[in-house]
Amino acid sequence: MKRILPPWVRPRTLIAVAAAAAILAILPLVHGNRYWHNQLTETLLAIATALAWNWLGGYLGQVSFGHAAMFGLGGFIAGRMQVSLGVPMIAAWIVAGVIAGLYALVWGHPTLRLRGPYFSIATIGVGEATRLICTYWVWLTGGSSGMSLPVQVQLKYQLYWYALALALVALAVSYALRRSPLGLALLAIKSDVDAAGDVGVSAVRLQDLVLFLSGMTMGVCGGFYASYYSFIEPGDMFGFARSISFVLMGVIGGIGTIAGPAIGAVIFVLLRNSLIATYPQLYLGLYGLLLIFVILFEPLGLTGLYVRILRRARPDLGVTGMAAEESAVPATGAGAARVEQREAK
């Protein structure tokens, strides 16, 4: 086992994930409930997007409010390739993903020089500009009336397993980016990009790499979404609400943690579907409230809550692993730096 795997992979984690994946893979054959089948497919897709967002927003601390741009672009490119060129579905997803990743680099390479809120503001502009351009780019997107793909009931059922694979790949990348030696460099960039450069970390190259991976995964997810719903339109695909949903899933689950956003995605999908059913006018407002509450009381989301409970229940364990996450919250970092400055004076 140890020979094949890099030293930073914990065999226990691998076995747990493999077991969970196996259960999820045979689950639909057992329950046969179409409603839950669709819910699970949606959730798995949401997990993949939340994790992909987190590579940039969590690991590097560059919170993007414009990730719907890559999601939408991937969706329309994959859709157009299937409808007009007859490209097979998977090939269309992959090409769309690569183009979405490259698109992310086109706007991200220059804007990633900005840090923190300035980067976030820039991504809002990018997201909205992409939405407007694509709304009027009728050749690609079909304009406001959207694009239809042929409806295939059998395929929609099978897409569950594709979504499962997508979520697993995203989880594997999340794990690798965080636990491999690269992960330390990413955290160093998040903490202090200039100091990271002074010890040899190439911030530009690593940020570009992470952004490309994130954008590409978003693009593939968009392609999946197009195949799954058979109808997509720019207002929804590129919508600001969609960008916000990626942020929200990350925040609920725990920004910057490996699996937190995946858990956040599960909660988010459950919440969204019940809220839309019960309060169709209010649910966006409720998102906002939720965001405020999480950031106020537990900036690390459910992961932070879990660690806090674990610490209280089992003080003997001496859980400290999450201290890294806690000090990674920007506010504390800046505070510490300020104290430092005073001491130095």
Added chain:
Amino acid sequence: MTAVLRAEGLSKRFGGLKANDNVSLSLEKGQILGLIGPNGAGKSTCFAMLAGSIPPTSGRVFLGEQQITGLPAFRVARAGVVRTHQIVRPFANLTVIENCTVAAAQCSGRDDAGSRELAREMLRFVGLEKRRNGYPAGLTLAQRKRLEMARALSCAPKALLLDEVIAGVNPVEARDMVALIRRIRDEQGISILMTEHVMAAVMSLCEHVVVLDAGKLIAAGAPKEVVQNAAVIEAYLGKKHA
């Protein structure tokens, strides 16, 4: 003697301000070279140019025979010129040893396990080995300055640039720090360029000092001679004392 790090006619303009004007200096192998001068003399600008943090307006920097002028900071660090910061900048979200491991992994050319080993060695060298699994937030200022040095040393540099590592710590810690700097040169053979306001430290550590004032080099020589130089006294204390 051969120069490890050499600056030729470095100048830096910020708009109308000449922060550095035609500064040349040479750090010899195994030397501890002091760069001193009153506040605002341009020491930090000079450091930043040597370490690649900012590109010079004109002039050249050589590491041995290799020209490193205008390279980005991470390339300069990988080539072997590593700096510390006057106001310490630990990676707050990494443990003490991870702070050093990340540096070792990027610069030393070792693999994962080798980087961790080097990081631990350097922490032992500066006396922080016991603290390796804690976070920088739990360290005192003097310890953070040591961490800053251990992190730079983990890059296995040829030339180490120390930016006021003694200022701000108490006298006992300052004495230990002086001893540590000497050990870096004696035991690891790393050439050191340091700026420092604590003159006692400069006098005891440096064989040679260069003095900057208003961006220009005004004196160079052994510390004892330099502090009696009229131009230097004038720069620090004003004309009537010179």
